[in-house]
Amino acid sequence: MIDNQLGIRKPRGLTAALSILTTYTPGGGRVPYEDEVGSDGLLRYKFQGNPQHYTNAGLRAAFREGVPLIWFFGIQQGVYLPFFPVWIVGVEAEQSQVAVALDEAQRSLPIGGVSSEIERRYSLGITRRRLHQPVFRQRVIQAYESACAMCRLRHRSLLDAAHIIPDRDTRGVPAIANGVSLCKIHHAAYDENILGIRPDYVVEVRADILREIDGPMLKHGLQELHHHALALPRRRADQPDPVLLEERYDRFRTAS
Structure with a gap:
């Protein structure tokens, strides 16, 4: 073939x-x-x-x-x-x-x-x-070895490739360095600026979310990720571009 x-x-x-x-x-x-x-x-x-x-x-x-x-x-x-x-x-x-x-x-x-x-x-x-x-x-x-970079979930059917710079942006190219492997929950949270990723690959949770009181999903699935290090691909070239992360992180801080 x-x-x-x-x-x-x-x-x-x-x-x-x-x-x-x-x-x-x-x-x-x-x-x-x-x-x-x-x-x-x-x-x-x-x-x-x-x-x-x-x-x-x-x-x-x-x-x-x-x-x-x-x-x-x-x-x-x-x-x-x-x-x-x-x-x-x-x-x-x-x-x-x-x-x-x-x-x-x-x-x-x-x-x-x-x-x-x-x-x-x-x-x-x-x-x-x-x-x-x-x-x-x-x-x-593939670059993230079929795991969520935040929670390490390894069910491939529940994983997405989250854009750092959205694909609707002219600079949102479909390159590995403009993406992060995230489970569907953390992808949605990232897109909604509930979670942010700093240029040094550390996760932050929005301040108002940290103050909320709810069930175990909020506590263990979101709040406990605050200041949690992102799991990165082995190849340095596949790791998220810090310049793109910084631009996206600025948007997260504005939303916070």
């Missing part, structure tokens, strides 16, 4: 390509898809070397025939998140690339700079939901 060397899998006997691959980039490197979204909201995938190579011919054939492919995104060395179906909806020969739709709805949108602002935002929203968010979640949770 995957061609690790060429990135494009075009089996013998098939006219069109079967799958495309984006390799894992360790923390500190450029996120592979970060600069590959066009102004129309569609993702771009580069040709492999010579545009006339049989793998690239397989991409052009997939476009002509309108057949779906699988897109494998690396979330760890040797671990991939598959997206299926995706479609080649345009060949941009001058840029040695193809335009890729992640959703049926994107297949009918104009390609290039002719789409309206509404269509562009709609397409970007699809790309964010279908690709950026799932890949971001998997990469962040």
Whole structure:
């Protein structure tokens, strides 16, 4: 299903390509898809070397025939998140690339700079939901070894990748250093500024929450996290960016 060397899998006997691959980039490197979204909201995938190579011919054939492919995104060395179906909806020969739709709805949108602002935002929203968010979640949770950085909960289905700078912000890129693995309760508390994370990776609880008297969830789940050290990824490059944490912490202090 995957061609690790060429990135494009075009089996013998098939006219069109079967799958495309984006390799894992360790923390500190450029996120592979970060600069590959066009102004129309569609993702771009580069040709492999010579545009006339049989793998690239397989991409052009997939476009002509309108057949779906699988897109494998690396979330760890040797671990991939598959997206299926995706479609080649345009060949941009001058840029040695193809335009890729992640959703049926994107297949009918104009390609290039002719789409309206509404269509562009709609397409970007699809790309964010279908690709950026799932890949971001998997990469962040992998970096934190499938545990909440605050309470150490290890039930993966109950974990989220919390953005430090929200993804609605232009600087809220889906990079591991802009994320923290949190359980759903602590993610919600972080988003609501009930909890804050200082640039030195220490958790703070909002003053009014510390004064509240309630049941064991408040006491053990929130209040006892005050001045608690965040559990960090082993790789320094995967740890939260202190500059981003400081900006988010300022918002928490304002809310307090």
